[in-house]
Amino acid sequence: MAVLCLIGEGARDACASWRRELNAPEVRDMGGAAELDTDLPYEELRAWLAKTSMPTGIDAAAIPPGPRKKRLLLADMDSTIIGQECLDELADLAGHGEAVARVTEAAMRGEIGFAEALRGRVKTLEGLPEEVIGRVLEERITLNPGARTLTATMRAHGARCVLVSGGFTSFTGPVAERAGFDEHHGNTLLTEGGRLTGRVADPILGREAKKERLDASLEALGLAPEDALCVGDGANDLGMITAVPLGVAFRAKPVVARAAPVKVTYGDLTALLYLQGIPKDEWADA
Numbered sequence: 021m022a023v024l025c026l027i028g029e030g031a032r033d034a035c036a037s038w039r040r041e042l043n044a045p046e047v048r049d050m051g052g053a054a055e056l057d058t059d060l061p062y063e064e065l066r067a068w069l070a071k072t073s074m075p076t077g078i079d080a081a082a083i084p085p086g087p088r089k090k091r092l093l094l095a096d097m098d099s100t101i102i103g104q105e106c107l108d109e110l111a112d113l114a115g116h117g118e119a120v121a122r123v124t125e126a127a128m129r130g131e132i133g134f135a136e137a138l139r140g141r142v143k144t145l146e147g148l149p150e151e152v153i154g155r156v157l158e159e160r161i162t163l164n165p166g167a168r169t170l171t172a173t174m175r176a177h178g179a180r181c182v183l184v185s186g187g188f189t190s191f192t193g194p195v196a197e198r199a200g201f202d203e204h205h206g207n208t209l210l211t212e213g214g215r216l217t218g219r220v221a222d223p224i225l226g227r228e229a230k231k232e233r234l235d236a237s238l239e240a241l242g243l244a245p246e247d248a249l250c251v252g253d254g255a256n257d258l259g260m261i262t263a264v265p266l267g268v269a270f271r272a273k274p275v276v277a278r279a280a281p282v283k284v285t286y287g288d289l290t291a292l293l294y295l296q297g298i299p300k301d302e303w304a305d306a
Contacts, residue, residue, distance in 0.1 A: 021057065021058055021059055021060060021061060021062075021085065022058055022060055022061060022062040022064075022065040022066075022082050022083060022084055022085065023055055023056065023057055023058065023082070023083040023297075024038070024042060024044075024055065024056040024058055024065060024069075024080070024081075024082060024083075025053060025054075025055050025080070025081045025082075025083055025294060025295055025297075026053060026054050026055070026074075026078050026079070026080050027052065027053040027078065027079040027080075027081075027284070027286075027287045027291045027294050027295075028052075028053070028075075028077045028078040028079055028286055028287060029077060029078075030075050030077070030078060031052070031053050031054040031078055032047060032049050032054040034054070034074070034075055034078060035047045035054040035055065035056050038056065038072075039056060042056055042058040042059065042060065042065075042068075043058065043059040044056035044057055044058050044059075045057065048299075049299075050294055050297075050298075050299035050300060051299055051300030051301060052290075052294070052300050053291075053294035053299075053300075055297070062082060062083075062084040062085065065082040066082045068082075069081075069082055077286050078286065079283070079284050079285055079286050079287050079291060081282040081283075081295055082282075083266070083295065083297075084246075084265045086246040086265060087246060087247060088296050088297035088298075089177050089179075089296050089297065089298065090174070090179055090247055090248055090249040090266060090296055091178060091179045091180070091241065091243055091247045091248070092179060092180050092182070092237055092238065092241060092243055092247055092248040092249070093170075093171070093174050093179055093180070093181045093182065093248070093249050093250075093251075093292075094182050094184050094230070094233065094234050094237065094248065094249070094250045094251075094260055095181070095182070095183055095184070095201075095250075095251050095252070096184065096185060096186075096230075096251065096252030096253060096254065096257050097183055097184075097185035097187050097191065097192055097195055097206070098185065098186075098187050098253075098254075099128075099253045099254070099271070100164070100251060100252050100253050100257075100270050101163065101164060101167050101183065101195060101199055101289070102161055102162060102163055102164060102167075102195055103162050103163075103164050104160060104161055104162070105121070105124050105187075106156065106161065106187045106188060106191045107120065107124065107138075107141055107142070107145075107187060107188075108120055108121045108124055109156045109160045109161070110145055110148065110152065110153070110156060111141065111144050111145065113148065113152050113155075113156070114144055114145050114147075114148050116144040119144075120141045120144055123137050123140065123141055124137070124141065127254070127255070127256070128253065128254035128255055128256070128273050129254075129255060129273045129274070129275055130254075130255030130258075130273070130275045134186060134224070134226040134227060134255070134256045135224040135226055138186065138207070138220060138224060138226070139219075139220060139224075142209065142216075142218060142219060142220045143218045143219075144218070145209075145216045145218055146216060146217060146218025147215055147216065147218070148215060148216045149214060149215055149216075150211050150214050150215060150216060151214075153190045153191070153209075156191075157191065157194050161191070161195065163195075163198060163199055164288065164289055165288040165289065165290075166288035166289030166290035166291070166292075167199045167200075167289050168198075168199055168200050168306030169289070169290050169293070169303055169304065169306040170289045170290060170292055170293060171199055171200035171201060171306075172200055172303075172304040172305065172306045173293055173298060173302070173303045173304040174293075174296075175200065175202070175304075176304040177298070180202050180203075180237070180241060181200065181201045181202050181203075182201065182202065182203050182204070182205070182233065182237055183195065183196045183199070183201040183203070183204040183205070183206075184204075184205045184206075184225070184230050184233050184234075184260075185204070185205070185206040185207075185225070186206070186207065186224075186225055186226055186230075186254075186256050187206050187207065188206050188207050188208065188209045188220075189204070189205075189206040189207065189208055189209075190209055191206070192204040192205065192206035200306070205225060205233055206225060207220050207221065207224060207225050208220065208221040209221075226256050227255070227256040227257070227258060227259045228259060230252075230256065230257060230259055230260045231259035231260050231263055233260075234248065234250060234259075234260045234263060234264070235263075245263060245264045245265065246264070246265050246266075248264045248266070249264065249266045249267075249268065249292060249295075249296070250263070250264050250266075250267045250268070251267075251268040251269075251270050251289075251292060252268075252269070252270065252272070252276070253269065253270050253271055253272040253273060253276060254272070254273055254276060255273065255275055255276060257269075257272075257276060258275075258276060258279055258280075261276070261279070261280050261281075262279055262280065262281070264281075265281060266281065266282060266295060266296075267280050267281045267282065268280060268281075268282045268283070268284055268292060268295065269282070269283040269284070270283075270284050270289070270292075271284065271285060282295060290303070
């Protein structure tokens with residue numbers, strides 16, 4: 021049967037109020053979250069959640085039967101592991117920030133094709149000195165709260181952590197190192213004579229490629245989809261998010277939040293540890 025996981029202040033009290041209705045034996049206090057083992061099948065618990073009003077500030081998820089602690093993490097980078105969109109930050113330095121940010125937002129909502137939008141946005145970077153990438157990394161890019169704790173804890177439990185981004189390897193490499201990922205994948209910005217050419221190398225890593233990376237990682241590790249956790253915020257993450265039972269829309273665009281098995285709106289990235297049944301006192305030091 022399915023588990024009800026509530027994350028946020030007041031989660032324990034909310035679980036306690038529904039314990040009898042869901043025929044749960046006890047409330048598990050996880051230190052910032054709480055859980056109930058319900059007597060409902062997974063889809064019935066999801067339906068119950070859909071019609072139940074949650075207290076403001078609490079993220080709620082139905083967790084299906086199966087292994088709780090995942091052995092593979094695939095995470096998007098921009099606006100998920102970090103708080104920014106790297107391309108938007110580069111475009112801002114090139115003097116095209118607002119226009120590019122609007123296109124980024126539309127692409128992440130799924131309103132325009134990702135590859136088409138990416139090539140158009142990258143074109144605005146033509147002539148920008150290559151060294152501005154290091155400046156953006158140093159001055160503008162920050163990890164979202166909980167990123168290092170997430171990877172450190174999952175790796176301590178034997179998981180492999182993979183950063184997979186529609187952004188650029190110039191950023192995924194340093195971000196992966198900062199955040200504690202085992203490997204990273206992204207698109208390649210083309211340069212010539214120390215300047216950006218305004219072009220990106222083919223093939224484009226987008227929605228389909230992220231799903232392919234998930235499949236390849238599962239095969240390489242001998243794992244099944246229920247052994248993986250995928251997280252992202254944009255439409256190009258939907259392929260991988262909807263391919264696993266614990267696919268998480270993290271502070272996501274509406275189209276992603278509606279389609280994902282789980283959504284996290286209020287919590288930080290440590291919410292993904294609670295979703296795996298890992299209480300706060302078992303988190304690794306980041």
